[in-house]
Amino acid sequence: MIQPVYGLVDSMIYACRVHDMVLDLIRSLSSEENFVTVLNGMDHTSPSNTIRRLSLQICKENHIMAQATRRLQQARSVIVFPAAASLVSTLDSSRVLRVLDLEGCKLSQAVTSLKYLRNLHHLRYLGLHGTVIDGSTINIIEDICQLTEMRKLHIRLDKWNDKLLECLCKLGKMEHLFMYVKSGVRRSIGVLDAWVAPRHLRVLRTQLSTWFSTLPAWLNPSLLTDLPWLCIAVKELRQVDVTILGRLPAMSWLELEVDNVKLGILQGFVVGAGSFPSLIRCHFSQFVRPLVFQQGAMPRLRYLVIDQFHVPDTRGIASSDGGIDLGLGNLPSLQSVRVALLQEGAGAASDEDMRQAKAALRHAANAPQSSCAPNRYSKNGRRCAS
Template identity: 45%
Template sequence: MEFATGAFGTLLPKLAQLLEGEYKLQKNVRKNIESLKKELEYTHAALRSVGEVPPEELKEVVRLWARDARELSYDMEDVVDTFLVHVEGPDPPSRRRYKRFVQKMKSILAIGKRHHIGEQMEDIMKRAMDVAARRDRYKDDIDNVSHVATLDPRITALFTKASKLVGIDEAMEEVIMKLTKGDDRSTQQQRIVSIVGFGGLGKTTLAKAVYDKLKMQFDCAVFVTVSRNPDMLKFLKKMLYELDNQKYGNIDKSLDVYQLINLAQKFLKNKRYFIIVDDIWDIPNWDIIKCALPDDSSRCTIITTTRNITVADHIGENFVTVLSDTENTSALTKARRLSLQNSDADHASTWGTRSMPQVRSVVVFSSAINQIPALQNFKVLRVLNLEDCDLSQGYSLKYLGSLLHLRYLNLNHTGIDQLPKEVENLQFLETLDIQYNCISHLQLNIAQFKHLFCLLVDSKTKVSNGIWSLMSLEELSWLHMDDELMDHIEELGLITELRVLRMMLHTDKWNNKMVESLSKLRKIQILCISHDGGQRNFGGLDAWVAPGHLRHLYTGNGCWFSRLPAWLNNPSHLADLCKLYIAVRELQEKDLNVLGRLPALTYLSLLVDHESLGIRERFVVGAGSFPCLVYCLLMGFIVPVVFQNGAAPRLTRFDFDFHVREVREIAGSDGGFDLGLQNLPSLQGVGVGFQSGGASEEEVEEAKAAESWTGRVVAGHVQGHHLGGSAVPLVLPQHVHHGTRDRQDRRHAALA
């Protein structure tokens, strides 16, 4: 909806903020802003209605009015943000600087030729009145916009021969290059390319040309159109019909979306397919379609087209932007968003000097690193994404601190070893991502970032100066915990807005106030506490009680629970918990059944210490347990667990280890041992590790034989029932694993 309504969603709250009493606006200025806000609220409502209709179905006067209204919202927000930046920054004015503040306010808000911002405000007011007047003039056309069934303009594109298309060859070759890139390295990977651009620029025509050229290289191919507000039942039925009109010509009308997805998966499984999904408008619809397109061992190819860059980003990392033939320097000067994807020597030299006063967002791909613009050319930039661009070869971040409007800064994997001190000027910054770099200690006072809600750094990067002052923080990954920060861990409890917290313990200290601090984070949804070697902690988290909306928990092998936490006994309290990676020193069979009742659990990694405690009981996973579990790793059990019929119906991968010396006690007369794996209808792979401490060579050989027997059972079961004759062998280690806890810990952490 942002494309349809411009910046109105964020502009209107800012205008309301300006009307607050603390700003002491002059009477005439307050009156102008109040009037402007009312007019813009009506305009925003009208734009929302217009945005519900595809652009090609709107009258030209409505399209032009909507365009001008959106442009007005962007320019207005730029003026308001410039005012906020220059007057007060993110903090409200203090009483001690009240007089100085009021004087500065008066000088900036005085509407007149003496001040640039005053001139901009005057211009904005005139444009706003003009937009409002035209809204009233075209009131009938705007109020009566509605989506009507018309001839789909894409129909002609589907039947146009490539030979009649002028200038399409270069774009077609670019798409094919992205689809085939890396074929010499990997032939077993799903390929997805998204073509993105405004309506009417030829996305469907380009996709159809690629489709016609490549479709004969695949086992099956289909071109299907989604469009806005699709009926997913009709879409899936149409896709199945196009795939095989004889098999799905009279498809059961009572089938729901879930059943149709299953039909599509079964038909496409193990096939090398090519599918064009044309005109996707939003992410939820793509997520449903994606479920029907299996990514199995046979390489498949998918092309999507969309008008929405956010949808293209969500679909996959490869996308081709379709631009208008009329794009020129003037158009680029008016651009709000800039995405540089390809290295072009003809244009690289122009970016350094070109002024881009209205650009709000810049995304640069690694292939276009020589086109990165000079930062001083931007005036109102809010988003800067240089992820994967190698900045170690001389590109300067010197002027980064001058981007005072910046909200989002992504320098992930850019080769930097420090940020310039001037970055502290970015007081409106909301997201900072500097992961996968060589920064050992961030030399910034990040207490300056009062609006920061997402901080992403490496686990080895120390951030200590001001870390406890970030009260707005919602995601912190990773928090480098050394002796100094551990001594002040109680201050972690002050960051109560945290939803995601990942900590790496670089210390053997344990502060008992850790539990007290974690207990104050009642909004936490993802919690990860890992350790970088050193001493393990046993029982330090026993008193912690997880909040009800916890989704992921990883305490790894550094923080062990003494027993299974009591808060796990209430499955309804943990309805959202889907990933659990924990180490529990002593586990009983009833505890395993408790975990099996968690309704949403899909990934379980469980490490126990039964060898030290001498627990040799063989646990049984009962029918109905783990209804959603897809992956399971069980480590430290002396004897493997057994799955009853009806347990873990969706489990596809099971990894476990066992003690070699126990094989004789559990092996059957045929030399194998029954783990109940034949009762797991979705199982596709098993990984087995030996703990051979103190075992003789004969016992090791017996264990290998029993393991091989189990492998044949699993392979035969999978082959006969689930993969249509393509057997999946038991995944065996290359050598016998010796049963040290360190090895268990490393495997637990790596798989988690």
């Protein structure tokens, strides 16, 4: 009856769904029990006097719609679809709302109609994605600063606003933080260097919006004991930083982008025994040389992506049999390896260098594991020019 929806890369359950026939039954029972009220302009029966959960799907000028929007004093959850966006202002009487989802509703001309949000003291979830209110960015950020109980924040910026750092410093209970910049906007550098993450942080994804100058001091196991998801961009990375990250006990997903190619940092990195004990998926980007894995490192790693691997520097980690000694055989749970080769740039590689690098990487992925159970690998080498 209830079917799980699995992630494509980590096999974790991200959502649930039901069969269409079961969905029809749920809708029928929900209507009979007054569990949810759906207004879509097709049902001509009057809704119940008490509306707890409302799905407002279309706006039609009829008395049923008008009656429903006037009886929202006890509503706990309201979802408004774009076709009913003109009725958003009628929600000001819903003072006990816990969930308000306005995703996709074009509110660029109706920002003033959202002033009632500050009176929704019981609100636990607010969805404003795609509502086209970045025209009042400063005011919105100032309002966010007042939401000191906020646990999750997903925000896309047209450009960086200095007030946002001040705002983030006030949100001491933050658990999930996703930050993006508009496509084509250049990422800022160092604007989050002064930020100290809350101790309860569980998900941090900022690599699409800004660069940290160096690895933040608060990213260490003594301060963050329950951080399973980390996606950041760091301008300069050192071996000690890799060691520190490897001691984060709960981290299962890591996306780490560096700028070593542009900075001319030619050093390689080693992932030592016991590092990254819970990691399942790992994505390294713009390392001049890929990391070398020692036996006992990343015991649960299934998926490894190395992006923009600089081909001219593969000679420095070549093995005696002509392969590339990455130590992939030391990763007992590895199922998939994907490497994107970088041909151009300083000391550009020839086509023959590219061919040899691909062959060497395939050889490394096919190498027998050292005292480990058999594994299946997905080997993909692709040519990537910047």
